[in-house]
Amino acid sequence: MPVAQATHGLGGLKDDPTKKSKPQELNVLIALIVIVAAFELVGRVFLGDSFLFNTRDNVDAIFNTARLQIIILQVSIVGIIALGVTQVIITGGIDLSSGSVVGATAMVTMSFAQTALVNGQPNPKAIFGDWAMDLPVLAPVLVGLGCGLFAGLINGALVAYTRIPPFIATLGMMVTARGFSRWWSNGNPISFPTESYGAIGKGMMPVLIFVALAVLFHLVLTQTKYGRHCYAIGSNEQAARMSGINVDRHKVLVFVIAGGLAALAAIVLSSKNLTAQAGMGVMYELDAIAMAVIGGVSLQGGRGSILGTVLGALIFGVIISGFTFLKLDAYYQEMVKGAIIVGAVVLDQWRQRGRSRG
Template identity: 35%
Template structure:
């Protein structure tokens, strides 16, 4: 009996398809056990809920491709949201307030990148510190209370509106940003430099890649994406909570890892991140439909993430 031998290219293709196959299997299983799962309203709801995680995860993908980590994403989201809501409550035009929140998120990410690239502080330590600092600033700016004294039709559309009365705007935004990041990673020199830096930073330097500049830009982009997720969340809730986004960075990291991006950097793709975010959204939605306790939901999600990491380690050994 002949043995089938996979070429490295075939093995890589199968590894990439793994998250998508898992998403299909879980979706089919949930559609069998719950009649409500495959309804259009529910599927759109899954995508709308997954959009916030996906937006953060797109930025996190770049960070992890570098071999880094960003534990401050949830705090960036919270502080950006508080800044936006504070400006809106004082009568600032919605477009100006939104842009200010995005710029603030970019500056927070830039600060992370500066400490990591110039200060040579490990990404885990640098972003752990900024996570605490930024969460504290969100509490200071908001005085520890929710901010909801604003009313803007334009701003409300960003989280609750629809395109063509069908697709929620957060879903459209998620798909649009997926396209942007796909082009960024696949078609630009910047994207190739990210992969090169994550694969071997020293070799990348010798090849002429400005590694410090790549780190600065990547963490800045990650900050903007966290702030954009904050825009969507604040618009949906019509209020800003200084405690918002707690644990969101972990969900984003989970989406990236489930999508097949290696935690050691240099290997991964943005489509996998999108699938990973949808996978987490489907899991959350399915467990809710099945009335599974939120306590058990945490256990199940943790097991899924651990399995994804173990599979990643297995793939690295076999490659």
């Protein structure tokens, strides 16, 4: 476009201005495919087994469906947390409290989901009296959601109104909520939920819930004022303020939603395990952040998407499954996970630098 440049002064452009810029999720998808292919290749060469495809003759399926199910099932609960963390990071914040909020919420929720009789005997793990036994499933779910929303409200209010960095505010919540979950039942696990509560996280239910929430929040982030303002604040908080966006109120809302999603993860997790323990959800916050970062959500704020985070979660699941498939120790998984997180952030920084050079 030399003519247009001469008349309208468009100098300094580095990429073809008429082309729509490539969606970043494409890179994450390619990374996912490459990693799957690598496991497939290594499996075929060294183990004589396929990672992705069904190799047993007695089952009539093209893919190894059991493995695919496990890949997505094992990341879906942390994935639910990651959906909230994604929104916090896009807004330019960070949430370190989600793992502890999962623990605290699971303890409280389970206390209201217990059944009175276990094999004809009174529930040995009962927390409250008879009044809290065999409540309709809605009761523990609402109590749990309330816990998460409340924790999120405190996080958000601290960040928005005391102006302390989100890192510190949510670090405080992380420690406090973990302490709360140990105090709640003096460190004892809470077990024996009602049948209807146990159904929430049964089988592939966590995956269904994760996918439904992912679709919902994808729409929220791309189609609503809330989503638009998340990106605006993360991109340039000063500009957002000058444009009349109520930045403080928005930040509170983002943390409340993240807290609510952590609570949902806690409900699904405690239902799936049929028990709640004080140590539930340890390190989940970091896994959730890692999923978002691997999925292209920039820690500088302003960039990323739910789609990216879902792809990041899948990469996470593939790597864990892949290591199990290759019969490598869990210790290696942790080490490689760490390296991948750092690598993803380094890549993000490079992209940033490449952009600002123009």
